[in-house]
Amino acid sequence: MTGIFDYTASGTTVVMSRAIRRAVAFIDSSFAQPVSLATLAATAGLSVSRFATLFRKEVGISPHRYVCLVRIQHAKRLLRDGVPPSEVATEVGFFDQSHLGRHFRRAVGVTPGHFVASPEAVSACR
Known part of the structure; x- marks a missing residue:
């Protein structure tokens, strides 16, 4: 995984779905550009609401916070x-x-x- 959150607070490896890994890779490569929730959801192949829910569940923070x-x-x-x-x-x-x-x-x-x-x-x- 290329994201900044490879480990949870307990020290175990974070397991992300393929859709969320694609979004994280997109963020990691395009962080300096404006990144919209709709673009991230499309990259992940999910609806905006499903993406936001799944991202927060798997990464532990919102997509916007992750970009920041x-x-x-x-x-x-x-x-x-x-x-x-x-x-x-x-x-x-x-x-x-x-x-x-x-x-x-x-x-x-x-x-x-x-x-x-x-x-x-x-x-x-x-």
């Missing part, structure tokens, strides 16, 4: 490489730096600026 977390993973890598937050935001698919900052703080616990400024935060996330 994939974007944050890539943002962390770019920030560690010295790319300015304003460029990182557009590179990973957020509307602007403020949008990145809100989601980054929610997921990581610190702002992108604090993440870059704190060497222990950078090394802990590698």
Whole structure:
């Protein structure tokens, strides 16, 4: 599996249906582009409501939250490489730096600026 959630909190491997694996692969390859629920459902070959229900059941979070977390993973890598937050935001698919900052703080616990400024935060996330 190529997704960011290969293991559940209990440490067991996550088992996903083929439809959800296709959607996760699509997200992982297209995270920087606008990703609609309808597009993901079509990729999975399911109705929008069935897709949303099945995705949450199998992955444990909503498709939108998963897209945001994939974007944050890539943002962390770019920030560690010295790319300015304003460029990182557009590179990973957020509307602007403020949008990145809100989601980054929610997921990581610190702002992108604090993440870059704190060497222990950078090394802990590698």
